[in-house]
Amino acid sequence: MEQEKKASAVSDVGAWAMNVVSSVGIIMANKQLMSSSGYDFRFATTLTGFHFAVTALVGIVSNATGYSTSKHVPLWELLWFSIVANTSITGMNLSLMLNSVGFYQISKLSMIPVVCVMEWILHSKHFSREVKMSVFVVVLGVGVCTVTDVKVNAKGFVCACVAVISTSLQQISIGSLQKKYSIGSFELLSKTAPIQALSLLILGPFADYYLNGRFILNYTLSSGAIFFIMLSCALAVFCNMSQYLCIGRFSAVSFQVLGHMKTVCVLILGWVLFDSALTPKNIMGMMLAVLGMVIYSWAVEIEKQKQAPVKPPHAKDSLTEEEAVMLLGKDGVEKTSLKDIELGESKS
Secondary structure, three states: OHHHHHHHHHHHHHHHHHHHHHHHHHHHHHHHHHOOOOOOOOOHHHHHHHHHHHHHHHHHHHHHOOOOOOOOOOHHHHHHHHHHHHHHHHHHHHHHHHOOHHHHHHHHHOHHHHHHHHHHHHHOOOOOHHHHHHHHHHHHHHHHHHOOOOOOOHHHHHHHHHHHHHHHHHHHHHHHHHHHOOOOHHHHHHHHHHHHHHHHHHHHHHHHHHHHOOOHHHOOOOHHHHHHHHHHHHHHHHHHHHHHHHHHHOOHHHHHHHHHHHHHHHHHHHHHHOOOOOOHHHHHHHHHHHHHHHHHHHHHHHHHHHHOOOOOOOOOOOOOHHHHHHHEOOOOOEOOOHHHHHHOOOOO
């Protein structure tokens, strides 16, 4: 039992580490790819379509070679999930375009309480006082780190609301579908990726044209841009896999809370690699965020211990062979109900 717990803990850490490393890596690659000082490839929605196309290809190869199995999930559920996921991607891009960076960051921070409320509405899930306190500390810390100017406009506000609700619903749905159909994270991803890739590659160029006024067919590809597009796609495979894996292992709330560790990593790497400013305000916010994550981990562990069934100190899981013989007659007729023995009661 102890070995199983240790193996599970190692797997959890591995899944989380994969998500953090791949997410931070893809942000750094995309920064170089999309920045005006880099390759000025400003087609985020189409690039996401490339990401899912490569992920779908990996899934097809994995199924064909027998490394993974394919379980049945109704097509209407896959279509519904893909629509929600694509709405999330488009909504986030529009929110970033129409809102100030400060309001965009606030909308991302609001996902944690929104996920909590949706979990409560959809799954009747309740959260302890310690968990709520830790969530508040994380939100406050990341807010201090990232939120600067806050300007709100009607269109941007609507897009931010759509993005937050659809992203929260998508993350909750990943865990629900995995449990409902007893399907692994990679199997579910390999089923949804082709649908998302096809829809984003068709609609993405038009969404990008609306976002930045440029059409992707007019972009001149260089060898450097091709390299970073391929690097971004390769990292996206690991990022998508680890996201499904983490939500399947933890919960949408845990994924959101611990996900802000990536924000801290991006700020630090931006300071190291891209000469971004790191002010005392940023440092204080990062320390608060990390403290909140530590409190959250402790609160979740306390909650698990409270929910774990407590066994009586002398209770036994099963009877030994000698005990069974004592309870049974020579002709094999049961003298005393095993159920009554387990309950500590005698039968007259």
